[in-house]
Amino acid sequence: MLPLRDDLPTRSRYSQAAGIERIVPRAVARPHTRGELAAVVAWAEARDLPVTPRGAGSAMDGSSIGAGLVLDLTALDAGAPVRIDPVTRLAVVAPGLSGGQLAAAAAPHGLRFGPDPSSLAWATVGGMIGTNAAGARSYRLGAVDRWVEAIELWTTDGPLELRRGVAPDPAHPVVDRFVRDAAPLLDRLEAVVRPRWPRTRKNTAGYGLHRFWSTGDLLDLVIGSEGTLGPILGATLRLEPIPTVHHTLEVVLQERAGLGAAVEALAGAEPVAIELLDASFLRLVGATAPGEAPWQGAGAVLLVDVEGSDAAEVGDRIDRARAALAAAGAAVREASSPEGRAALWNLRHRASPILAALADGRRSLQVIEDGCVPPASLDRYLAAIQAACDAERIDVVMFGHAGDGHVHVNLLPDLGRPGWLAAVRRIHDRVLATLRHLGGTPAGEHGAGRLRAPVLGELLGPEAIACFAAIKSAFDPAGRWNPGVILSDGSDPFQRLKLGDAAEALAPGVAEELAELEARRGYGRSRWDAAPVPEERGSS
Numbered sequence: 001m002l003p004l005r006d007d008l009p010t011r012s013r014y015s016q017a018a019g020i021e022r023i024v025p026r027a028v029a030r031p032h033t034r035g036e037l038a039a040v041v042a043w044a045e046a047r048d049l050p051v052t053p054r055g056a057g058s059a060m061d062g063s064s065i066g067a068g069l070v071l072d073l074t075a076l077d078a079g080a081p082v083r084i085d086p087v088t089r090l091a092v093v094a095p096g097l098s099g100g101q102l103a104a105a106a107a108p109h110g111l112r113f114g115p116d117p118s119s120l121a122w123a124t125v126g127g128m129i130g131t132n133a134a135g136a137r138s139y140r141l142g143a144v145d146r147w148v149e150a151i152e153l154w155t156t157d158g159p160l161e162l163r164r165g166v167a168p169d170p171a172h173p174v175v176d177r178f179v180r181d182a183a184p185l186l187d188r189l190e191a192v193v194r195p196r197w198p199r200t201r202k203n204t205a206g207y208g209l210h211r212f213w214s215t216g217d218l219l220d221l222v223i224g225s226e227g228t229l230g231p232i233l234g235a236t237l238r239l240e241p242i243p244t245v246h247h248t249l250e251v252v253l254q255e256r257a258g259l260g261a262a263v264e265a266l267a268g269a270e271p272v273a274i275e276l277l278d279a280s281f282l283r284l285v286g287a288t289a290p291g292e293a294p295w296q297g298a299g300a301v302l303l304v305d306v307e308g309s310d311a312a313e314v315g316d317r318i319d320r321a322r323a324a325l326a327a328a329g330a331a332v333r334e335a336s337s338p339e340g341r342a343a344l345w346n347l348r349h350r351a352s353p354i355l356a357a358l359a360d361g362r363r364s365l366q367v368i369e370d371g372c373v374p375p376a377s378l379d380r381y382l383a384a385i386q387a388a389c390d391a392e393r394i395d396v397v398m399f400g401h402a403g404d405g406h407v408h409v410n411l412l413p414d415l416g417r418p419g420w421l422a423a424v425r426r427i428h429d430r431v432l433a434t435l436r437h438l439g440g441t442p443a444g445e446h447g448a449g450r451l452r453a454p455v456l457g458e459l460l461g462p463e464a465i466a467c468f469a470a471i472k473s474a475f476d477p478a479g480r481w482n483p484g485v486i487l488s489d490g491s492d493p494f495q496r497l498k499l500g501d502a503a504e505a506l507a508p509g510v511a512e513e514l515a516e517l518e519a520r521r522g523y524g525r526s527r528w529d530a531a532p533v534p535e536e537r538g539s540s
Contacts, residue, residue, distance in 0.1 A: 004029040004040050004069075005528075012506035013527040014054070014070045015498075016514050018119075019451060020366055021062040022498035024506065025052070030072040030528045034233070037076060037154065044069040050483050053227035055096065055127030058119040058523040060366060061449025062493065063131065063226040063485045072528055073126055073231055084109055089239045090149060095126030095232045098524065102237075111239040114141035117445070118352065122524035126232035132204045132224035134445035136273040136305075139403035141240075143202060143445060145211060145223045150236035153222055155475060159233060162219040178218065178474035185470045186212070192463045198441035200372045201404045205443040206456055206464065206486055207471050221471055226447050227482040229475035243307040245314045248341040249321060252331040256299040260379050263402050265324035266304055269317040274403030275303040275348055278382060281399045285347065288354060302402055303348055305341075351399050355410050356519040362395070363499055364410040367424060367451070368431045372444030375405035384434040385409055391430075392423040406444040415499060425494060435459070450496075453488040 005011075006027040015024040026049055029040035044051050052066030053073055064070075077094040082105040084091045089111060093102060099120035102113055117123055117135040127133075129151065134143040150163040157173035168175045190213055197203075197210055204224050211220035222229055253262060256279060266274055279299050286296045295301050306321065308314040318334075325332050335341045355364040373381045382398060385407070389396040395412040411427065413420040432455055435442055442452050442459065457465045468487055472479070483489055497503060498514075506514075517525065 002029065002039055002043060003031055003036055004043065009507040009510060010528070012510040013514070013530060014057075014072070015065060015504065015506060017054075017057040017059045017062070017064045018518065018523065019060040019062050019449070020498060021065060021450060021493055021496045022504050022506075023062075023065045023067050023496055024504050025066055025070040026068050028070045028072060028528070030075050032075045032078065034077070037071075037231075040069065040071065041154075045480065051480055052482050053126070053130070053231035055124030055130075056098065056119070056122045056523045057527065058123050059127065059131060059449065060369060060446040061131070061226075061443070061451045063447055063449035063482065064127070065450075066482060066484070071231060074124060074526065075528075077234070084111070084239070086111065089241075091237045091239055093125050093235055093237060095124060095234060097125045099123050099125070099128065100524075106239050107242070109239075110242055112242045113237060114147050114240055115144050118349075119523060125235055125237070129223055129232055129235060130226050131447040132208070132445070134202055134401075134404075136275055136401060138202060138401060138445070139274050140270065140272040143204075145208065145220060147238045148219065148223055148235060149238055151219055151222055152233040152235070154230045154233050156230075156478065156480065162217070162222060163236075164215075164217055164219055168218055174475050175218070177477070178471070182467075182470040182474040186467050189463045189467055193461065193467060196459075196461045196464065198372070198459075199374050199439035200406075200441050200444065201375070202372050202406055202444040203441040204370075204445055204447045205441045205452060206448055206460065207468050209464065209467055224447065226449060226485050228472060228485050228487070230481050241309065244309050245311050246305065246307045246341060247314060247318050247334065247336045248344050249302075249304040249306070249318070249325075250333040250335075250344045251302040251304060251325055252295055252298050252333075253300045253302070254298060256382055257379050258328065258330070259300055259302075259382070259402060260376050262302060262325070262328055262330060263375050263378065265328055266302075266321055266403070268324060269304075269306055269321035271304045271306050271317075271321070271403070273303070273305040274401070276398075276400050276402035276407070277301040277303070277348060277351075278398040278407075280386065280395075281351065281397045284395075284397050285354065288358075303345060348399065351397075353519065353521060355397060355412075356521075358412065362412045362414055364397070365413055365424060365497075365499065366408075366410055367428050367494075368409045368411070368442065370406075370443050370446040370452075371409065371431065371435050371440055372404060372406040373435065373438045373440035375403065377438045377440070378402060378405045378407070381405070381407065381434060381438060381440065385431055388427045388430040388434075392427055394420070394423055394427065401444075404444065405440075421494065421497075421500065432459075448486050450484050450491070451493045453484065453486055454490075454493065456486070456488070
């Protein structure tokens with residue numbers, strides 16, 4: 001029997017991820033073996049259904065929901081051991097392994113995976129590769145692409161192994177099509193596309209052309225491809241030694257306008273993370289949990305982590321940070337014990353749960369939640385967002401990764417107010433124009449997905465979209481895998497919101513269940529196991 005269901009409760013549970021959109025799929029499959037994977041893909045092909053690969057469902061950009069077959073890969077090869085070589089510092093893993101499981105397997109060897117997205121505990125390896133996830137440590141350690149040595153990709157022409165620095169099998173049909181059809185176009189258009197490419201430290205808007213043009217590795221086009229080129233079957237990841245010395249500085253700035261200078265001053269300390277709690281977030285916490293907001297009236301708070309394995313060397317870097325911040329007139333608190341550091345980081349880690357638990361008809365709506373600009377422009381970007389929201393009388397909360405110029409924006413519209421959706425659209429358009437003006441990107445680490453696909457042409461130009469289409473055609477000539485993601489299908493993401501009266505109907509009780517899951521950040525819970533168990537389907 002196929003591990004496939006088409007009952008409404010199961011389909012409803014897979015209609016949403018962590019983002020703002022809802023699409024009820026035609027069916028859901030959860031294969032355990034590659035044989036089962038082949039069978040359910042054949043089932044979809046026989047019915048001309050698109051296929052959307054999915055991990056834990058923590059994606060923000062609509063890339064893990066779709067109208068055809070949703071392919072839950074959390075159980076694929078789940079029994080395979082995590083193979084860690086402590087000498088080469090490489091880990092060979094299955095796609096459904098969570099970041100938390102990877103951390104637990106690597107820690108006994110004194111190793112860790114560099115990227116640390118906030119969803120690391122439950123986000124799957126396949127999902128993190130698919131969006132080129134990053135996180136707080138990206139300031140020094142970068143995004144997932146720096147840590148991937150090899151990928152095995154499912155294609156309609158058979159599995160394709162891609163290894164960094166190694167030419168792929170030229171006889172594989174995907175490689176042949178790419179070399180024959182896509183590569184010449186990418187070469188010809190590079191001089192046109194590069195000048196329009198975002199001038200940011202992070203960017204996940206579309207396929208990784210900038211990486212590919214630097215390395216020539218097809219691997220760099222698959223990383224960040226969001227399931228549009230096929231699902232990840234397995235990966236080899238780089239690990240690094242866990243630092244033994246850690247220190248956190250809490251930097252309080254009286255004015256938001258001092259952010260750019262503070263980030264620049266901190267660069268000499270080589271921190272691993274420079275995180276932002278904007279005044280808008282501090283005001284929200286002051287209103288909802290007054291005892292947890294000691295910085296009321298501040299323009300911004302930065303949380304800075306410095307780490308290493310040599311106490312004297314780390315101490316020297318901390319001294320440099322102290323001197324730079326003192327010259328900038330910032331107030332600083334510090335901690336080096338695990339308990340003290342956790343206390344300083346507590347509020348940042350609680351940001352998403354606080355937003356998910358809002359009352360009074362307000363809901364956090366992340367339509368512009370992943371914008372990234374050159375760090376020197378961070379002050380101007382924050383001010384522009386605040387001005388756009390003030391003009392529409394919609395509250396906003398901002399936090400993120402200041403060192404990268406990367407801001408997570410949460411609009412808080414009152415869903416009972418007439419015209420709220422039109423106001424949100426106007427904010428979206430105004431902020432997008434600001435991103436273009438500042439040389440930024442709407443997708444720093446969460447991917448383009450369905451949410452941002454419609455604006456990529458305007459941002460990157462038609463030549464970049466032509467390159468994307470050529471890459472897609474080489475890997476997926478039938479257009480089976482996740483259509484509408486990265487390459488827009490012309491649909492309007494504002495017409496498929498999970499909020500409001502127009503939201504697509506779900507099975508009774510499931511909308512409330514999904515809202516609770518979001519509030520509790522319960523993405524590690526299997527939606528397949530949560531659903532009533534119907535009889536699984538035969539191959540017909």
